[in-house]
Amino acid sequence: MKRNTSFNRTTPIASCCALVGLLVAASACSSSTDNGTTDGGAAGGTATFTEVYTTIISPNCLGCHDSGTKAGNLDMSTQSVAFMNLVGVPASGPSCLTVNEDRVTAGSPSQSVFYSKISASMPVCGNEMPLGGPFVSAADVTLVSEWITDGALNN
Ligand code: HEC
Numbered sequence: 398m399k400r401n402t403s404f405n406r407t408t409p410i411a412s413c414c415a416l417v418g419l420l421v422a423a424s425a426c427s428s429s430t431d432n433g434t435t436d437g438g439a440a441g442g443t444a445t446f447t448e449v450y451t452t453i454i455s456p457n458c459l460g461c462h463d464s465g466t467k468a469g470n471l472d473m474s475t476q477s478v479a480f481m482n483l484v485g486v487p488a489s490g491p492s493c494l495t496v497n498e499d500r501v502t503a504g505s506p507s508q509s510v511f512y513s514k515i516s517a518s519m520p521v522c523g524n525e526m527p528l529g530g531p532f533v534s535a536a537d538v539t540l541v542s543e544w545i546t547d548g549a550l551n552n
Contacts, residue, residue, distance in 0.1 A: 444543035445552040450476040453515070453537050457527045469493065469523070471500070477551075483511055484549045492523030503549035506542045515541060 454462075454473050461468035464478070469490025473479035483501045488494065488510040498521060502508040506516075513520040516538045525532060544550075 442539065442543035443547055444540045446480055446544060446550065447476065447552065449541055449544050450479060452540060453533055454479055457533060461528065468528070480551050484551075488522065490523065493521075496522045498522075501545055501549050504546060506545045509545055512538075512541055512545060 455476075458473055460466075462471050462473040464472050464474040469488075469492070471490060472482055484499075484503060486500050488496060488498055488500050493510055496510065498508060498510050500509065500511045506512040510521055514523070514526040515533050518525050520526075527533075
């Protein structure tokens with residue numbers, strides 16, 4: 398039940414961004430982000446990896462993080478491959494190899510390179526993702542934060 402409720406919450410955000418186009422996505426989606434943030438963000442919300450993959454990774458990251466390009470040594474070409482290469486796996490791309498931090502540390506967005514790279518203009522290493530933008534919405538950043546805080550489950 399939780400999963401369905403949560404998915405319905407994010408669906409309008411995704412279609413909103415897709416429709417209004419990249420340049421105005423941030424402002425046009427700001428009304429929808431209310432739904433994403435009022436549930437408590439990292440503290441109280443719930444999110445699944447399926448939501449993270451379908452809403453954020455699949456539409457925004459595969460141009461460079463597919464199995465052929467593997468930018469930053471990171472392949473996220475399918476949901477299962479992405480999970481396998483993210484959670485509990487140390488960053489190993491050219492810019493992030495030396496930070497000694499996992500791409501996703503279950504329970505801790507602040508110790509997750511993946512989270513840093515989509516939420517900060519100056520991430521812990523390398524560049525903000527998706528490289529060159531347009532960057533993901535505040536609601537999507539919250540979604541990732543919730544998924545990691547919830548234990549970064551393969552759900
Ligand atoms: C236009 C190409 C491009 C796109 C699109 C892109 N990336 Fe990247 N990504 C890179 C490059 C190049 C690197 C290596 C340099 C760096 O870390 O800044 C990288 C590195 C990373 C790393 C660090 C991997 C490691 O182990 O060092 C993460 C995490 C990451 N990207 C996440 C994402 C996410 C999440 C998205 C989608 C929201 C995304 N990227 C979209 C090019 C891209």
